[in-house]
Amino acid sequence: MSRTLDTTAAGAPRARRLRPSAGRQHHAGPLTYVLLGLAALVSLFPLYWNLVAASHTGERVVKAPAPLLPGPRLFDNLSFAWNQVDMGEALVNTTIVAGLVALSTVLFSTLAGFAFAKLPFRGRSALLALVVATMTIPPQLSVIPLYQIITDLGWVDQLQSVVLPSLVAAFGVFFMRQFLIEALPVELVEAARMDGAHSLRIIWHVVFPVARPAMAVLGMLVFVQAWNDFFWPFIALTPDGNPTLQVALAGLGAGNHTVDQAVVLTGALISTLPLLLVFAVLGKHIVGGITAGAVKN
Amino acid sequence: MATSVRATSGDSPPPAAQSPGPSAGSRKRPPSGRSGLRSTLYRLDLKAVPYVFVAPFFLTFAAFGLFPLIYTGWLSLHRVELGGSAQWKGLENYTSLASSEFFWNALANTFTIGVISTVPQLLMALGLAHLLHYKLRGRGFFRVAVLAPYATSIAAATLVFAQLFNTDYGLINTALGWAGFEPVAWESSKWPAQIAISVIVTWRWTGYNALIYLAAMQAVPQDLYEAAALDGASRWRQFLSVTIPSIRPTILFTVIVSTIGATQLFGEPMLFGGSVGISGGSGNQFQTLSLLMYEKGWVTGALGQASAIAWVMLLLLLLIGGLHALVSRSNRIRNRAGRMRTKAGS
Numbered sequence: 001m002s003r004t005l006d007t008t009a010a011g012a013p014r015a016r017r018l019r020p021s022a023g024r025q026h027h028a029g030p031l032t033y034v035l036l037g038l039a040a041l042v043s044l045f046p047l048y049w050n051l052v053a054a055s056h057t058g059e060r061v062v063k064a065p066a067p068l069l070p071g072p073r074l075f076d077n078l079s080f081a082w083n084q085v086d087m088g089e090a091l092v093n094t095t096i097v098a099g100l101v102a103l104s105t106v107l108f109s110t111l112a113g114f115a116f117a118k119l120p121f122r123g124r125s126a127l128l129a130l131v132v133a134t135m136t137i138p139p140q141l142s143v144i145p146l147y148q149i150i151t152d153l154g155w156v157d158q159l160q161s162v163v164l165p166s167l168v169a170a171f172g173v174f175f176m177r178q179f180l181i182e183a184l185p186v187e188l189v190e191a192a193r194m195d196g197a198h199s200l201r202i203i204w205h206v207v208f209p210v211a212r213p214a215m216a217v218l219g220m221l222v223f224v225q226a227w228n229d230f231f232w233p234f235i236a237l238t239p240d241g242n243p244t245l246q247v248a249l250a251g252l253g254a255g256n257h258t259v260d261q262a263v264v265l266t267g268a269l270i271s272t273l274p275l276l277l278v279f280a281v282l283g284k285h286i287v288g289g290i291t292a293g294a295v296k297n
Numbered sequence: 298m299a300t301s302v303r304a305t306s307g308d309s310p311p312p313a314a315q316s317p318g319p320s321a322g323s324r325k326r327p328p329s330g331r332s333g334l335r336s337t338l339y340r341l342d343l344k345a346v347p348y349v350f351v352a353p354f355f356l357t358f359a360a361f362g363l364f365p366l367i368y369t370g371w372l373s374l375h376r377v378e379l380g381g382s383a384q385w386k387g388l389e390n391y392t393s394l395a396s397s398e399f400f401w402n403a404l405a406n407t408f409t410i411g412v413i414s415t416v417p418q419l420l421m422a423l424g425l426a427h428l429l430h431y432k433l434r435g436r437g438f439f440r441v442a443v444l445a446p447y448a449t450s451i452a453a454a455t456l457v458f459a460q461l462f463n464t465d466y467g468l469i470n471t472a473l474g475w476a477g478f479e480p481v482a483w484e485s486s487k488w489p490a491q492i493a494i495s496v497i498v499t500w501r502w503t504g505y506n507a508l509i510y511l512a513a514m515q516a517v518p519q520d521l522y523e524a525a526a527l528d529g530a531s532r533w534r535q536f537l538s539v540t541i542p543s544i545r546p547t548i549l550f551t552v553i554v555s556t557i558g559a560t561q562l563f564g565e566p567m568l569f570g571g572s573v574g575i576s577g578g579s580g581n582q583f584q585t586l587s588l589l590m591y592e593k594g595w596v597t598g599a600l601g602q603a604s605a606i607a608w609v610m611l612l613l614l615l616l617i618g619g620l621h622a623l624v625s626r627s628n629r630i631r632n633r634a635g636r637m638r639t640k641a642g643s
Contacts, residue, residue: 026532028431036428040442043504047445049468050457064466108357111350121347127355134358136614138561140587140607142365144372144600165361168354198339199346228450230564231587235595249452253459253568261460268453275448283441290444290508 047272054078054269058260077266085257087270090248094271097159097233097244098226101166105222106215108168113176114207118189128177135170139231147235157241162233166226172218179214180207217289220282227275245271366611373604383601390605400606402581403589406491410566410585411559414495419551422503426510427536440511443504451564455497459484459569462493484570487582494583497565502558506551513547514540545628553621560614563587586610 028036053061055074060067081087115121116128146165155161184207192202208215230246237243239251249271251257252264279286373390375383394400429439446454461467462483470480483493517540525535541548562585567574570583575592577584584592586606594603 026431028428028433032428032431032433036425036433036439039425039428039504040439042500043443043446046454046457046461046500047449049461050453053457053460061460062463062466065471066460066466066468068468108353112354115347115350119347119350121344124347127351131354134362136557136618137362137366138557138610138614140561140590140610141369142362144594144604144607145365145368146361147594165357167357170354170358173351173354198342224448228452230451231561234564235591246450246452249450249456250564250568253452253456254572254574264456265460268456272449272453276445279441279445279448283444284437287437287440287444287508290505290512 047276050265050269050272053262054266056262058258058262061261061265073262074266077262078270080258080263081266081270085248085252085263085267087245087248087267090243090245091270091274093159093242094227094244094246097162098223100163101226102219102223104167105169105172106219109172109176109218110207110211110215111203112168112173113178113180114184114203114211116173116177117180118184118186131170131173135174143232143235146232150236155236157237159237159242161236162229162244165232166229169222172222175218176211176214180211183214184210214289217285220278220286221289224275224286369604369607372601373608375601377600377604378598386601390601391609393602394605394609399581399584399589403577403584403586406577406581406583407560407562407585407587410491410495410498410562410583411556413491414498414562415552415555415559417495418499418503419506419548419555421499422506422551423510423541423548425503425507426514427540429507429511430514440508443507445504446501447505449501451501452568454501455565455568458493458497458500459571462496462569484578485580485582487580490569490578490583494562494565494569497569498559498562502555506555509551510544510547513544517543546625549621549625549628553617556617557614560610560617561587563591567591 049066049068051074052067052070054077056067056071057073060071112131116124116131142165146161150156150158150161188206188210189202192206197205228246229244230250233244233247234250237247239248239254239256243251245267249264249267252267258264372383374385374387376386376389377383425443429436429443433439461469464470464480464482464484467483469483474480481489483489521539521543522535525539530538566577566583566585566588570576570578573579575588575596577588586609590603590606590610593599593606
């Protein structure tokens with residue numbers, strides 16, 4: 001309290017903050033930029049090097065010192081991965097799976113999230129607690145029976161065996177509930193009811209328009225998650241059958257088609273590039289969604 | 298929860314129901330159009346629809362979560378092989394786990410890799426969030442850049458890092474060589490391999506956690522900082538005694554999520570190990586519980602033992618969840634006591 005204002009290191013920023021017009025946050029010093037630049041470099045370098053490795057021959061990639069600049073072989077590697085390893089088919093499969101999972105998760109999560117946020121019903125809080133509790137159950141607890149079931153049904157290597165278990169996620173239900181609790185005034189729902197709207201009409205004309213931004217964010221998060229999902233797809237699909245990108249990559253990594261590391265890393269590049277493009281375009285919204293979903297936890 | 302109180306007020310709407318069909322027509326029709334059937338349908342709509350809306354989640358969970366969970370428990374008490382019939386064994390699968398050095402090795406590896414990957418990850422995420430909280434030029438770029446690893450899949454990230462960590466030609470050993478260090482055998486020796494796997498996990502998740510912390514930091518009321526600044530607290534002091542306590546619930550949340558993730562670690566060690574990935578390296582030096590479970594179930598074909606490992610994992614997670622509940626409750630109590638003290642002091 002009685003310390004001097006001027007000499008300490010904290011003095012300057014403190015004086016600035018006390019002015020009423022001072023901004024909410026401190027301006028970053030040069031050290032902050034250096035450290036953040038380092039963090040960005042560490043985050044991006046492996047992705048850059050993936051591109052570098054995918055543009056050389058396999059022999060060059062495994063010769064010390066490893067290359068640091070792009071080489072001339074990117075398109076040869078891409079065409080080999082596309083034609084010999086069927087990364088194209090895997091890309092289509094992954095798009096189908098991630099698209100279906102995202103669509104259905106968003107739809108069902110919005111309905112359930114709306115019910116938990118705004119509709120009174122018996123057992124609501126107990127059921128919501130159950131939804132949250134299911135998030136802690138790891139997939140390891142279900143894969144053995146599920147594998148037996150899909151074997152019996154002849155669904156090994158069929159995409160429905162990875163889509164069906166992911167039709168809706170507890171995380172999505174909770175995410176939509178948290179959003180709708182604040183964003184949707186209960187008066188809006190009541191007014192619609194007074195006008196005689198039944199529940200489907202309310203969903204379509206009241207809930208969906210209000211929930212649209214959160215639905216978009218949830219859709220992106222679930223799409224990324226489904227695109228990158230590994231454990232269950234690795235069990236349910238096989239690299240040489242009808243794989244998603246991640247399963248095909250696991251096959252490449254185990255040396256199924258080639259031990260050419262340039263081709264292996266070209267496969268990795270094919271699986272990563274679509275999502276990175278999405279992130280580059282929509283990054284700001286995704287960042288907003290992650291942070292919005294998290295504070296309320 | 299204030300909202301639940303507000304929501305209940307919608308429980309008794311006027312019975313001015315219109316036809317429930319999509320052809321309900323003009324919303325302005327007078328209430329004279331109501332009939333017994335319509336009001337029954339209306340009440341049914343009000344009563345049943347919430348359950349209809351939450352049903353897809355619970356049906357999916359029942360079919361693909363709860364039933365398999367219980368069935369796995371049943372399997373863990375039997376001797377079963379893929380495609381064979383089950384034979385009652387009681388707790389034998391569990392007792393044989395307790396005397397298996399592979400199980401204890403996998404449990405220890407899961408724990409050590411979990412600690413090495415989670416603790417530095419969350420500490421770095423806190424620091425990164427603190428830096429991102431400054432007023433920055435290029436704020437959007439930095440945020441998206443640190444989140445880029447999150448968009449990279451386990452498989453792609455691990456295949457890239459396996460090359461970077463290669464003992465003979467990897468860039469990491471090259472860089473260590475420039476700094477005057479001997480090359481490290483990243484895959485074949487135990488601790489280097491566990492560190493390398495932890496680096497992959499840390500790389501993928503640090504930025505994501507930093508953004509979660511950043512959001513929590515932005516919600517801390519500014520007057521707390523101003524009061525601390527008035528008391529002469531340095532910026533570091535403010536970080537320790539204002540920021541950290543204010544975002545403690547978020548920190549607990551990320552700790553629990555990362556711990557759950559670490560308990561299930563599978564893809565990173567498997568793909569890092571290449572052809573000996575499923576056994577977690579030639580000497581099982583980085584075999585996790587998930588890998589051991591997969592090996593028992595799909596390589597050995599001992600489904601009962603694999604199921605027992607899965608159930609041990611569930612019990613571990615329940616233990617962690619219980620600890621989490623205890624810690625957050627003691628936090629709440631401490632906060633309340635703190636508030637009462639402040640009140641008494643003012």
